[in-house]
Amino acid sequence: MLVVVTNIPTPYRTAFFNTLQQELLRVGQSLHVLYCAKTETGRYWQFDPEENHYPFSFLKGWHPEFKGYYPHINFELIIHLKKLKPNWIMAAGSWNAPATITLLLNKKKLNCPIIFWSEGHFDAQVRSNKYIDYLRRTILKKLDYFVVPNLKSKEYILHYNRNAVVEFLPNTVDESFFSLSINDSKVQIRTSKGLPLDKTILVLVSSLDTRKGVLDFYDAFKEAKRDSLYVVQIGTGEFYETLKKRIATDNLAKYYRLTGQLVPKEVREYLIAADVFVLPTKSDPNPLSPIEASFLKKTLLVSSKAGNAKDLIVDGENGWIMKEINNEELMKNINIIANTKKEVLEMMGEKSFDIVSNSFTRKKASENLIIFLNKIKN
Template sequence: MKILIVTNIPTPYRIAFFNVLQAQLRKIGGNLKVLYCAKSEPDRHWKINLQEQQFDYEILNGFHKNIKGLHLHFNPSVIKKTAAFQPDYILYAGSWNMPTVVFSLLFNSFFNKKYKKLFWSEGHDGSMLHKSGIIPMIRKFIQNKFDGFAVPNERSKSYLFELLGLNKKPIVILPNTVDGDFFTKPDTWNEVHSNTIKSKFNIPFDSKIIIQVAQIEDRKGINEIVEFWKKLSNKENYHLVLVGEGALKNELIQKTQSDSTIHFLGNQSKEMVRELLFASDVFLLLTKNDPNPLTLIEASFAKLPILTTKFAGNCNEIVIGNNGVIMNGINFDTFEKAFHSIKNFVEQKNGIFSYENVKTNFDIENVAFNFIQQLQKI
């Protein structure tokens, strides 16, 4: 079995899965290749070590355009590179409307029908910005050209079936996952370790940390977080830690400079993010629009209780009742109630339930193995 993945850029959260997928394929005499449309995108600040990739990959030459935050890549060489690899399956990821994806899909639909073409679809009812009009019509037309879909969960599957009417296409379940071993908080982690991390960022030793790791952009609820935090009474000794870069960062730093309980840490290495998670007490993601955020899975492996919104596509898989709170609306009253509820989970050390859940349902080896097994039936 030969799988070709066509996606936009290298990302740290996909490398681990691609490495495991390659290892699983080798066991059955298969192979993986990844074609990236670009080395990076303007709003991405990750430090990528491409040498960590244990699979064949290429970064294609091409044309790149940013239109109102939408990154468009066109790489004509994708046709030649695909033909040279001769895959059994092409898994398209990134965005259904990326020119390279549409070009490759349509070309191979006419001239290389032996390739089984699947789209990695993470959208759901809460993440789609356009639910009616011309855009869903175009989306349905293009997606009907795929031979099947890989979706992370039933919520994304329902979107394809019910809203796009693609219920006749084969579906394989491909949960988003991460390197769980890397993000698992060790039993040896203690208060001394946490204080070492806190001291790096001038966070008081006696504080508890509620942390959000996300772009500092409106769609991540960052304006609301700051507004709600300033209005909260009885925060006790909690401090709000925000990790990430974005257009709103400098403005919000200015607005909150008098509040010593709010910390903007900027972009951090994945190693430092892991240690910040280990030193934290609650993971927050006040997203307004997120297909299936991997940060919730990382935080769960780090044994943190979760506070998020219904707009996170995997919220119901991550928050299982005794390990967190899902906000049905983004308003102060809902946030205040959720915050005080989550403090009880911290006191009861319920973050362990987050870990047990993802260890069972998001193990990276099992995800890769099950994906291959499903593909073989298409």
């Protein structure tokens, strides 16, 4: 049995866990997920038990909050693990999470390989100084096995623990949901949503905050060659009202739509209507939205600060990687899109689909993880 210990349920992990359970059962194993809490502040996902086709448990605990850090304290974690008697334990979360530290302190008692599922990389570090760096190195050096979603994360782990055994485990999305069907029509969706048929549509999906670079993108778009372009910004956050006022003041409503928070079905529809997906993030461990857009055959414009940018984009073939999030770099890339013909963007979107189909499906990720598990059996 593989037991995954993670903070809260999320839709993308649920879809992966469902497939992983199926693949484990095929080889005489199984999955059990231990959740440290039901939700966290700022998370908008609704948990539906019927969507989870694998055994799971919610641990009782204390859930304080310290400036965006959620240290779930679960006193019964080890008791649950001893009852389950796993062959492997995989900890998904931060290196300093109480669950991760608890597992390390009880490593000998648990008597099975402990794998750390890490998404961290240097561009995504929130807190760092010599004391934190010392603690991070100390903890990561005590772990032997790691799975990571991208090359940046692998480099990060090997920096702190050069003896680490590291395997790739890309974060996946529900590709059956984020894939085109014969009934999907870009023209029909644009018409039903009042989107222009003659323009190149750029879609951004993110929280509206400093980290996601949304105001930087807006300011660059305002100065760029925008006559042939139209932007749809999906999400909510601290800059929602600011953007709303700026769009009105700058008289850009005919070029820029702010939708607020949307349900997945509506996000999917806007992505189908789009030509290009844009993510001008300043820090992001491993964003899922460009993976979703790739399954829907979109050209990508993604910041180099996104952990999986190089894994998803062959620069110039299926999109572009922005080196920095500043006005000059953003304007340059927006203008490149404005000067690229729609039929070329469509071909680039096909390339995006090929890339994610080869490496980012739940089945392939599950199969590769099982091969890794068998290599590190006790």
